[in-house]
Amino acid sequence: MGTINRLPAMTGATDSTAGTAGLVPQPQAGDEAKFLNGAGTWAEAGGGGGTDGSLQAFYTENKSDKSTISVTKDVYSDIPDMDKTITPTSTGSKFLFVFSGSISNTLGQLVIDFFVDDCPISQSFQFISSLPDILGNSVWAGTQNVHCGYIMDVYEPNSDKEFTVKVKVTSTENSDVFVNSTYADTNNINNTRMFSQLNILEIL
Amino acid sequence: MKNTLNYVKYSDIENWGSLDIGSQTQVAPYFIDQKLLTNSPTDTSYDIIMAVVNGACNNGMALNIHENSSDPLYAHDATDAGASLSMMFGNNIANISNAGIFAKSASTDISSYYMGGGLQNISVSNTTATWRTNTNMTSTSDSASAVQSMLLVLSLSVGGGLLQAPVISTLDTATATDTSAGSWFDTGLTATITPTDSTSTLLIIGTITCCGFSTGYEPIFRFDRDGSPILTGDTAGSRNTSTLISRQANNALNGIPFFYTVSSGSTAETTIKLQASHQNSSTEELFINQSRQLLDNDRFKAGISQLAVYELKGVA
Numbered sequence: 340m341g342t343i344n345r346l347p348a349m350t351g352a353t354d355s356t357a358g359t360a361g362l363v364p365q366p367q368a369g370d371e372a373k374f375l376n377g378a379g380t381w382a383e384a385g386g387g388g389g390t391d392g393s394l395q396a397f398y399t400e401n402k403s404d405k406s407t408i409s410v411t412k413d414v415y416s417d418i419p420d421m422d423k424t425i426t427p428t429s430t431g432s433k434f435l436f437v438f439s440g441s442i443s444n445t446l447g448q449l450v451i452d453f454f455v456d457d458c459p460i461s462q463s464f465q466f467i468s469s470l471p472d473i474l475g476n477s478v479w480a481g482t483q484n485v486h487c488g489y490i491m492d493v494y495e496p497n498s499d500k501e502f503t504v505k506v507k508v509t510s511t512e513n514s515d516v517f518v519n520s521t522y523a524d525t526n527n528i529n530n531t532r533m534f535s536q537l538n539i540l541e542i543l
Numbered sequence: 544m545k546n547t548l549n550y551v552k553y554s555d556i557e558n559w560g561s562l563d564i565g566s567q568t569q570v571a572p573y574f575i576d577q578k579l580l581t582n583s584p585t586d587t588s589y590d591i592i593m594a595v596v597n598g599a600c601n602n603g604m605a606l607n608i609h610e611n612s613s614d615p616l617y618a619h620d621a622t623d624a625g626a627s628l629s630m631m632f633g634n635n636i637a638n639i640s641n642a643g644i645f646a647k648s649a650s651t652d653i654s655s656y657y658m659g660g661g662l663q664n665i666s667v668s669n670t671t672a673t674w675r676t677n678t679n680m681t682s683t684s685d686s687a688s689a690v691q692s693m694l695l696v697l698s699l700s701v702g703g704g705l706l707q708a709p710v711i712s713t714l715d716t717a718t719a720t721d722t723s724a725g726s727w728f729d730t731g732l733t734a735t736i737t738p739t740d741s742t743s744t745l746l747i748i749g750t751i752t753c754c755g756f757s758t759g760y761e762p763i764f765r766f767d768r769d770g771s772p773i774l775t776g777d778t779a780g781s782r783n784t785s786t787l788i789s790r791q792a793n794n795a796l797n798g799i800p801f802f803y804t805v806s807s808g809s810t811a812e813t814t815i816k817l818q819a820s821h822q823n824s825s826t827e828e829l830f831i832n833q834s835r836q837l838l839d840n841d842r843f844k845a846g847i848s849q850l851a852v853y854e855l856k857g858v859a
Contacts, residue, residue, distance in 0.1 A: 405776070492691075527782070
């Protein structure tokens, strides 16, 4: 009897080496909805580039220190550390940007927005809040007010080209903007240091 | 195992009308025209509902998310007052900004979501209330028309990036707590989850609705994980460190939305809490889900708070 030439098992590719052809791995119970990916494993639907609306990637940038930004009226400045360079996994990806921030300023209304490659992604912007109010009234009577909240937007690049998203801030008046601190920021218990975070979800 | 991300953006200035509050015993909600439709998947799916509404009101405004034109999501009646409900935010005079975030199991049918509002904390000096979206109360400049509001539903399915059902903690009772300077207490929002993967991401979302006692000594909030603070600012001298701070204290009900992530780090059971304190150097009373004065009439709204933890694939 001659030697039986059995088909070898498939080996998966890595980011630097190609895989080899062969028998696919046996799907196990519970794998019925999974797809074989290029790494040679049964992956959750879309996890390897499927098209069924899966979470493709998740990015997080943290900011726990204080930043003081001197902004010129209506001119956007970067919020330090709140940026991320991303390469879409597909031209059909949607990106959900969420900036959770703690911000105060000295004059005018805060305006915060997402920029992709230094261009605003929407024709309009979002506030986290305003200080003082537009009427000039001291409705925010406390001297330590910081405004917490989030802004969000959805970006659909229709491309797999790398892009950089940044969170930028300006004010309706020339103003100092304080990230993660009160604007008084005196060294006592009446002042607080806070936290900000940028999260980006890629969904295909 | 399909995830969906449906959203609507709108930047038109809208007047929700002027209401004679002097004759109102029950303030009917106003609805923004825009609505979001979401097709609920047939398999296990969970919705994250997020909203950023920029608006201005010459009185207090509470905003709600409504599903299928029904009562606001997570609505509840105050137990100690005739106030009805509010979920999100007590706005204030001529100020712009609003936001909210909630988690729920997806409906099996097609669902539509609306933004709606009711009045709260009405100033007796005003006899009418006017609410405008995407502008402030006074400006007619072009820049004011560039403000954007947004309503979004992210539906996540187990197996499509979501690793297990989310743990959702909802607090629908009003509390008042005396808190000494520098001490923290548990708000009651607590989520215990056992991650399935040590490299996964825990998404922490929700809204805390609160009020302080004294203006200038606003409530502050931090997350605690298994007894240690997380997601807080760097220590700096004698200052407090927290994740969040409330805006104006003194009788303004304030809904603070949050959306943060941390690494699961292990597959051991972990408990995430939201804790509260304040900026006063003396004892301060803090209110959860109610304004400082929760009077027994329809002008004072009770709130609701929620903390949800989602375990997502660690795919960053």
